[in-house]
Amino acid sequence: MGVYSSTIIAPKGSSGMTLISSHNDDTTVSFSDIGFDFYYNGVNCRTTVKTNGNSWVGFTGATEQLKINRRDAGADNIYYCQETVNGKSTFRIRWEGHGVYNAWGTLDLVWELILFNDSAMVLVIEQIPNTGTNSFVNPTSGTTTLTLENNKSYAFIPSQEQGKAYTVQEGSYIQPNIKYLMVDGNDIKHWDALSSSYVKVSELPLTADKFQSYSDDNYHKERTGLISTSPILKIWSPLTEMPAPVVTQTIKPKPVIVSMKEDILFTEAYIIDIINAVISLDNTGSGIIVFIVSTDSGTSWKAWNGSSWILVDIENMHDVKIKGMSTADLQGITEAQWTSLGLLDKKIRFAWYMEVSSSTDILKLKELRINYNVI
Template identity: 75%
Template sequence: MGVYSTNIISPKGNSGMTSISTHNDDTTVEFPDIGFDFFYNGINCRTTINSSGNSWIGFTGSSEQLKINRRDAGADNIYYAKETVNDKPTFRIRWEGHQSYSTWGTLNLVWELILFNDNAMVLVIEKIPNTGTNSFENPALGTTALTLEGNKSYAFIPQQDQGKSYTVQEGSYIQTDIKYLIVDGTDIKHWDTTSSNYVKVSELPLTSDKFKIYGDDIYHKERTGIIAASPILKIWSPSAELPTPRITQVIKPKPVIVNMKDDILFSEAYIKDIMNSVVTVDNTGSGIIVFIVSIDSGISWKAWNGSSWTLVDITNMQDVKSKGMSASVFQGITEAQWATLGVSNKKMKFAWYMEVAASTDVLKLKQIRVNYNTN
């Protein structure tokens, strides 16, 4: 897999390209075998890529899946070329035409599309009047509206295997060999797939040959096998175009049990019993929060299971997670059910288990309120 670059690339022009269609009004044309497997939405499009005088690309046939100022336009020329970039095969399409089928020879809509053998693409806009539809049928995400400008390029990079869930950004794409090694003290290490461990393969200094022989194609976030407190990730590529790499570390909090420090006291003589509880939670995403309750200052803990109060081991995180009460169950406990807990000593404390599945999850407990009846 290559890398995204903010650099805008220029169209290469039609020199040396093969013409597949001229004076094309509404005709659909099919490109020959592009020379490598190219997947879009899980389908190998090696021999199924189409275009038309109406300025669109169909990856899987005649369906209009990429529209560039799509309208009743006209293509003076449609070209293709099999090329090599950074020792990788590419397939380039060039479309030259105009926004209206009646204005032949007036080239105000010109673009190129470069396909890479890892299912990425770059769309290069030379000229565009923006009088038609610009959109992309983005597998797994749906229709993506495109904002396209002349003298700009746009990178389409799949985030899932086999050409799915593309990010579309102004810029370009560089496909090249990228290798990773870890410097652990004076040792050079790479990831050993057999032992799932970083292992020593050489010693400093680093050389391009060591990257070529030992370098990993994928950076592994695990630290197993690393001794140094501050290991160094080294990245190498033979391409002079490679932008400065940026690595983003995403941290997800570990599950936690929060235990109230003090009891809630119901010592006033006028308090009769507990009527219900109200919980206010912000939970955006796949977060989990469950509650348990103690009436003996945390010596023992219980949860309502729908028919009775059951003991919960607060020292066992999995026990709390599996037996704890969800917010809806907690708030649904009736006055009669609270009475079976036995709160005659008029004190209570709560604890809750919190877990998020992703760094984007938002999970906040804002309030627990206990409502009571009076004499």
């Protein structure tokens, strides 16, 4: 992320920009590709940004998410361009028109909107009559009323990833040319795209020359290639002051097979056989849990495939994942099918494969209960 600046910036004007619409009354205009990924409320808006002759912008499509004196207005001209600022891609929209319908040629509503590739924005007001609605649909915070004035600029800076919880204040936004290197023990490393890992490029001490020669434009949260348990992310910027960066690592556990250490015994004379199995679990998200069973104290393992019991290799995690029984399958096994497993020794044990794909997944096995048929 860049940094907020209290400096008011001036509009750049239409020179060098592409005219996409003129004499626009109520027409919605689409920008086919702004040139980089731009996230708003978790949605990639690279190909969905739109504006309209009634002076609004939609980031996710034809939805009025930013209103600048929105009313039955008219756009004499709408321009756009892709620009590079401090080595970073930006996209600029310029809207020239009038705040009252059919006042063509009277340019009393003129603004520019700059989109940055880290989801920040700057709205530059050249002229505004303030006869319509000024508002912004702020993700996670709701619709915010804006106070907009002539010859002012306003920074929209997200406080959460992927364009959420924006702070809106008078001023501007600077996205400096930031460089990154990783210090791994005594080694200086950068990210190697070919091997998808950190590789050594030099040794300490770290100097400005080494930053210029080896640094990355983006930091990578992966730890591949790092040996130290406490690697240090080093950052270079031409700014004399910048906020302390925050790097958040999200860790999810690897898939695991959990096996019961002891058998469940049902050797009592009054127990005839197994009626069914009942599972109680918490599974929120995209977690996976499948089950296998053993009747010989874990020497061999089996799963019901819908027509028969098949062998499963518990040492092969993929085999367990593919052949294991889902919760519904396990609970659906009938008394006759349990009997066909071969329960003469009246003992059984279970194992289960567990996997989550997201840090927000919740997967907890709370209870596995066996119901018996008795005399």
